[in-house]
Amino acid sequence: MARVYNFSAGPSVLPESVLKKAADEMLDYQGSGQSVMEMSHRSKVYDEIIKGAEALVRELMNVPDNYKVLFLQGGASSQFAMIPLNLLNKSKKADFVLTGQWATKAYKEAARYGEANIVASSKDKTFSYIPKLDKSTFTKDADYFHICMNNTIYGTKFAELPDTGDVPLVADISSCVLSEPIDVSKFGILYAGAQKNMGPAGMTLVIIREDLIGNAQEITPTMFDYKTHSENDSMFNTPPCYAIYIAKLVMEWVKELGGLEKMKELNEKKAAVLYDFLDNSKMFKATVEKESRSLMNVPFITGNEELDAKFVKEAAAAGFVNLKGHRSVGGMRASIYNAMPIEGVEKLVEFMAAFEKANA
Numbered sequence: 001m002a003r004v005y006n007f008s009a010g011p012s013v014l015p016e017s018v019l020k021k022a023a024d025e026m027l028d029y030q031g032s033g034q035s036v037m038e039m040s041h042r043s044k045v046y047d048e049i050i051k052g053a054e055a056l057v058r059e060l061m062n063v064p065d066n067y068k069v070l071f072l073q074g075g076a077s078s079q080f081a082m083i084p085l086n087l088l089n090k091s092k093k094a095d096f097v098l099t100g101q102w103a104t105k106a107y108k109e110a111a112r113y114g115e116a117n118i119v120a121s122s123k124d125k126t127f128s129y130i131p132k133l134d135k136s137t138f139t140k141d142a143d144y145f146h147i148c149m150n151n152t153i154y155g156t157k158f159a160e161l162p163d164t165g166d167v168p169l170v171a172d173i174s175s176c177v178l179s180e181p182i183d184v185s186k187f188g189i190l191y192a193g194a195q196k197n198m199g200p201a202g203m204t205l206v207i208i209r210e211d212l213i214g215n216a217q218e219i220t221p222t223m224f225d226y227k228t229h230s231e232n233d234s235m236f237n238t239p240p241c242y243a244i245y246i247a248k249l250v251m252e253w254v255k256e257l258g259g260l261e262k263m264k265e266l267n268e269k270k271a272a273v274l275y276d277f278l279d280n281s282k283m284f285k286a287t288v289e290k291e292s293r294s295l296m297n298v299p300f301i302t303g304n305e306e307l308d309a310k311f312v313k314e315a316a317a318a319g320f321v322n323l324k325g326h327r328s329v330g331g332m333r334a335s336i337y338n339a340m341p342i343e344g345v346e347k348l349v350e351f352m353a354a355f356e357k358a359n360a
């Protein structure tokens, strides 16, 4: 069996031990005689899986008791609408920091349901940095303040959280969930599509402070009301059963490794291997300013499109796949999520050094 080093931005690499365990349990989940894919979501055996997944989110992320943990569908993209529909209920205003395409989509969607304000943007330099924020520009009576914590396409991350006072801070953590500790109590809502760092596509994690539930706009579809899902423990309708099960296995793996503090340490070490190489290379260079760099997504370029294309092609042939950059940045992007082993990055860097030498 030949497994490649998969640098895809999402869906992305999963821990091999998780895939093996899922394979082992495929036909007969723990003596139930069924696959998790086949069992009733109302069964006792499945209830243990979903409750176990919730308990692991709470434990690993240290979720305070006054927050609900929901497993929804529709991807992070549905949250772009669900958040304004539920939260724009007083001033009907919200603030946004535009740090890339996902943040901009969240802003545009909110503008359909209320007044969406841009407090800062890094569009002027192709979103290659996190803009400095000036608190005096924040909307005092905003119903929420939205950021995209880790910008998957551009490879930036908020190193510091904005101080929004009493205004609920809402963050898209799709591509950094479980990668390092996060102080949940600083947020009104955290949300993440699972397929970057948590499991397969199909499940969306939402962590929401309880007082933000129950005041959705009149027009809100039942399925888009957080109340619907929180009152029914994510079981109003059929949840994404199998994706939740895999996410549970992934979280067990994270826990076994030592939790999020340990994950952060491993991720910092791993990212440093690549950034150090990029900062010393004469051919390759990182596109993001140092203080805004992501631990998870690392875009880089040679400055020559033909050389970029040659690199991506030769890398794929050597077993380093999905390195082509997003079309809006060009060049390359290595997504090095939790499940990418450090050897994958070390070998990639060796390959890059050899390529540089051969093409100097």
Ligand SMILES: *Cc1c(COP(=O)(O)O)cnc(C)c1O
Pocket (backbone or CB within 6 Å): 010, 074, 075, 076, 077, 078, 102, 148, 150, 151, 152, 172, 173, 174, 175, 193, 194, 196
């Ligand atoms: C991938 C991604 C999304 C979109 O997620 P879907 O689950 O495809 O809707 C949103 N935000 C961020 C930060 C992402 O990385």
